[in-house]
Amino acid sequence: MDSFQFLGLTFHTANIISITIAFILVFAFIFFLSRKISMKPTGGQNILEWVIDFTNGIVRGQLPGRDGSQLGLFAFTLFLFVFFANQLGLFLQVAVNGVDFVKSPTADPVITLTMAMVTLALAHFLGVIKFGFGGYVSNSYLKPFAALLPINLVEEFTNLLTLALRLYGNIFAGETLLKLIGSLAFSHGLPTMIVALPLEIAWQGFSVFIGAIQAYVFVTLSTVYISRKVSAEE
Numbered sequence: 081m082d083s084f085q086f087l088g089l090t091f092h093t094a095n096i097i098s099i100t101i102a103f104i105l106v107f108a109f110i111f112f113l114s115r116k117i118s119m120k121p122t123g124g125q126n127i128l129e130w131v132i133d134f135t136n137g138i139v140r141g142q143l144p145g146r147d148g149s150q151l152g153l154f155a156f157t158l159f160l161f162v163f164f165a166n167q168l169g170l171f172l173q174v175a176v177n178g179v180d181f182v183k184s185p186t187a188d189p190v191i192t193l194t195m196a197m198v199t200l201a202l203a204h205f206l207g208v209i210k211f212g213f214g215g216y217v218s219n220s221y222l223k224p225f226a227a228l229l230p231i232n233l234v235e236e237f238t239n240l241l242t243l244a245l246r247l248y249g250n251i252f253a254g255e256t257l258l259k260l261i262g263s264l265a266f267s268h269g270l271p272t273m274i275v276a277l278p279l280e281i282a283w284q285g286f287s288v289f290i291g292a293i294q295a296y297v298f299v300t301l302s303t304v305y306i307s308r309k310v311s312a313e314e
Contacts, residue, residue, distance in 0.1 A: 082094065082180075092190070094180045094182065094183055094188075095188055095190065097182055098168060098169075098182055098183055098184065098185040099165070099185045099191070101168060101172075102161060102164045102165040102168055103161070105164040105168070106160045106161055106164055109164070110128065110160070112124065113125060113128040131156065131159070132156055135152065135155040135156040135159050135299065136152050136155070136156075138155055138296070138299055138300050138303055139152055139303050141300075142300075142303040142304055142306075143303060143306070143307045143310070143311075147210075147307075147310050147311075151303065155299050155302070155303060158199075158298070158299050158302065159296070162186065162195075162247070162294070162295040162298050162299070163292060163295040165184055165185045165186045165191075166247075166251050166290075166291030166295060167288060167291050168182070168183070168184045168185070169182075169187055169251070169255045170184070170255070170258065170287050170291070173255075183255065184251050184255060184291075186247055186248060186251045186294075187248065187251045187255050188248070189244065189245065189248045191248075192243075192244040192245070193240070193244040193248075195244065195247075196239075196240050196241075196243040197240065199243065199302040199305065199306075200236070200240055200305060202306065203302075203305050203306040203309040204216075204309060206306060207219070207309030210310050211312075216309070219309075219312060220232065220308070220309055221233065239305055243298065243305070246297065246298075247297075250290055250291075250294050251291065254283070254286075254290055254291070258280065258283060258284065258287065261280045261283060262276070264276045264279075265277065
């Protein structure tokens with residue numbers, strides 16, 4: 081069963097399972113690296129602190145000061161989730177009768193569009209909190225010229241699509257090519273296996289790199305969009 085109904089809504093089984101696994105991986109990563117916190121960090125604590133510094137640096141690059149300090153945890157959590165979600169399908173794919181039950185959640189446009197909507201909704205919310213509703217509308221859509229209102233409204237829609245589809249396209253393409261190489265490996269026995277094995281290893285490593293880059297890009301663009309809503313236009 082690739083989907084089910086609950087309260088009149090349709091849920092995709094693979095998405096539910098895959099997102100849950102990604103959540104568990106993020107929790108396990110943070111839990112095991114933070115079990116022995118000390119003033120002189122070693123081992124796992126060094127890794128965890130490096131990730132925190134890395135995501136804080138992304139935020140500070142766009143939002144220095146108090147506005148940025150409030151988004152550190154958001155950026156840290158978002159980066160880890162997107163990173164593990166991107167890698168999941170590279171190492172674990174479960175399909176039964178042609179139906180995927182475990183894959184990268186970010187290889188589904190519904191998931192990436194939802195994440196993009198949450199990010200942009202947060203950006204609008206923080207803008208209203210900082211400037212008030214009237215000030216937010218003026219700052220986001222009527223400056224520097226009120227005539228730019230139609231363009232600014234269209235930009236909101238394009239921001240949603242580019243943020244979501246960039247991530248989806250990269251992860252989906254990577255997993256699709258891995259499946260094609262896997263099909264090639266078993267198509268004509270040992271000769272194709274010999275040819276496909278180095279291709280599979282090379283593309284697997286490249287896909288891990290792409291997944292990490294896309295997590296960085298997604299968090300960076302998210303902070304850029306948020307900074308536009310909470311920074312005053314001149």
